[in-house]
Amino acid sequence: MLQAGEWAYTEKLKEHFMSPRNILQGDNTDDFDGVGMEGNLQCGDQMLVAIKVDKEKEVITDCKWKTYGCASAIASTSILSEMVKGMTLEQAFHVTPKDVVKELGGLPDHKIHCSVLGDKALRASINNFYSRNGMDDRVKQEQATIVCQCMNITDHDIEEAVLEGARSYYELQERTKLGTVCGQCKDEAEALLEKFKHIHFGA
């Protein structure tokens, strides 16, 4: 049981939160080859990721980022920015939030969604690189549909939350923050919750 004031985070996460790596200084991203932005500033979670690319090898040579997110988002993106340097664009595109959480040594369940933002912004920056370099055919759109506009939560996020243990609307909200602003997404989210419970658990 945690005592008051005790952190529920790993040493590695704390270290990356206290000394985040690869933060973008200033607002100028002109020197970068691809820039991606995700999240919703109104809700306080917004993430910008900028990459430099060795165009011959299609390898990421630098990755900088900036966020208004929480400690978990900061630590996750800090570690993500280290992980992807030296990866090909294709490899980096397939890094998942689970890979990042593993590298951090774990994350409290209700914080896992925070690690998703950096990963989405990274994919957006890779797509941006393809677009800028006349490779629109390689741009991979997320096939997900946004259910909660306020919190930018998709049907994929709901499915992932169900797979990670959410069984009620309340648990879904805890994991994703869905429905915590205007609440208009509640009916659709509840229907999807039931659908994914049925598909994956026969419930």
Ligand code: FES
């Ligand atoms: S659409 Fe506003 S809280 Fe979900």
